[in-house]
Amino acid sequence: MPAGRITRYLDKLAEYHGYPIKIRVDNGSEFTGNTFTNRERSHGITIEYINPGSPYQNGFIERFNRSYRTEVLDLYLFNNLEQARKVTEEWLTI
Known part of the structure; x- marks a missing residue:
């Protein structure tokens, strides 16, 4: 981004x-x-x-990234960005 x-x-x-x-x-x-x-x-x-090469120093975002990857990105095949945003919004509100 x-x-x-x-x-x-x-x-x-x-x-x-x-x-x-x-x-x-x-x-x-x-x-x-x-x-x-x-x-x-x-x-x-x-x-x-954080120190370079030390993602564990930023555990909150690393945990979020892992959860998002396994619970959203790995489960869906998106056709467009809008669809990805919709699924993400639903996931965040659960």
């Missing part, structure tokens, strides 16, 4: 939940580039990067 899209999504989340004090992310280019880092700084958010 591009950094601009991530920041827009985080801003929408902040409308409902407020801005966090700190956010933990991996070292992907979408999180290390200026778009993401400048946005976080402008909202007073500290960025905490």
Whole structure:
């Protein structure tokens, strides 16, 4: 996902939940580039990067990724993105 899209999504989340004090992310280019880092700084958010090659340091997202992969992605053959979004939304609300 591009950094601009991530920041827009985080801003929408902040409308409902407020801005966090700190956010933990991996070292992907979408999180290390200026778009993401400048946005976080402008909202007073500290960025905490996990150590490279240490996904266990970000256990919540790793657990989510595994559950999503085994409970959604491995079970369906999607014809389009809208169908994937619908199945994902249903999965998230269960």
